Amino acid sequence: MKFSLILATVGRSDEVARLLASLDAQDYRNFELIVVDQNKDDRLLPILASYREKFSIRHVRSVAHGASRARNVGLGLADGDVISFPDDDCWYPPGLLQKVVTVLDSHPELDGITGRFTDGDGRTEGRWLESSMLLNRYNVWRGAIEFSIFLHRRVVDAVGPFNELLGVGAGTVWGAAEGTDYLLRSLRHGFKLKFLVDLTLHHPVKTTDFDAVACSRQKKYETGIGHVMRINDYPLWYFPATCLRTCVGILLAVAKGDFPKARFKYVSVLARMQGWRG
Incomplete structure (x- = not known):
């Protein structure tokens, strides 16, 4: 082989x-x-x-x-x-x-x-x-x-x-x-x-904190993920279900006072939505 x-x-x-x-x-x-x-x-x-x-x-x-x-x-x-x-x-x-x-x-x-x-x-x-x-x-x-x-x-x-x-x-x-x-x-x-x-x-772990560089990189990743979901004909219920977990993560991060992490997850959700819209 x-x-x-x-x-x-x-x-x-x-x-x-x-x-x-x-x-x-x-x-x-x-x-x-x-x-x-x-x-x-x-x-x-x-x-x-x-x-x-x-x-x-x-x-x-x-x-x-x-x-x-x-x-x-x-x-x-x-x-x-x-x-x-x-x-x-x-x-x-x-x-x-x-x-x-x-x-x-x-x-x-x-x-x-x-x-x-x-x-x-x-x-x-x-x-x-x-x-x-x-x-x-x-x-x-x-x-x-x-x-x-x-x-x-x-x-x-x-x-x-x-x-x-x-x-x-x-x-x-x-x-x-x-x-x-x-x-x-x-x-x-x-x-x-x-x-x-x-x-x-x-492989190196890229996201060790939630700074502007990490957010910029995550935006590119999540836009691609959302787009791939759309072009592969996922059912309409699936996309909001995938976003729900991240939204819960935003609320938990805010509750803990971890605002950089909350922003990182917020950027993730917006980018995924952008990718889904195509």
Whole structure:
């Protein structure tokens, strides 16, 4: 079973080096790394050169910006049996690829698996599913993030490219949820996907406080989430139900005097509504 790992990257060097070091530490070696480079300079060349003799690396340039566009370039080059999309600031724990192979080999009924992430010290963000389970259109929001998705080739052959209007760098206000959109389209094709609570990857925790930077980032994320809900035809009752929990969080934060957190959640609700309106 061969992996094609499609890495969309721009603006990062040290983080890419960390990812490559974690790939070199994997005991399962049947993988290729497809680096879709959107940098205007050659910052990655010395990093990639130091690993070319250790595992297969394909380095291509992409003038079109955006994570979804870069991943689509990579999909056109991938020849692996399992496709994944590592972020350029994530890293793999030892034994991850072998674990994915073991699960997929022992469960041929599964078309793909997903996991969660910590920052390496056990910290995470978001509300993850509490146990392993098959994904559906309602729990998928708590069961995957782009870099934790591992799909059999048959899935990407059927589903096709990412929606290039979604995600970081897309040039639209919909700055996230392209991976969830891809999984929702996979589910509509009838593919069976499972979240594994013990499949853990590593990624920095971005929201450590609720300052203006966090609010700006959250606005892009939530606008994308709202839009993906709308374009995937969620029932009208579902959207206000998803907002209700956040609204309760606003009230609780105000009651505790945590006004930065209340503002963060208020921004989240407004942005999600903007995305839903399209």
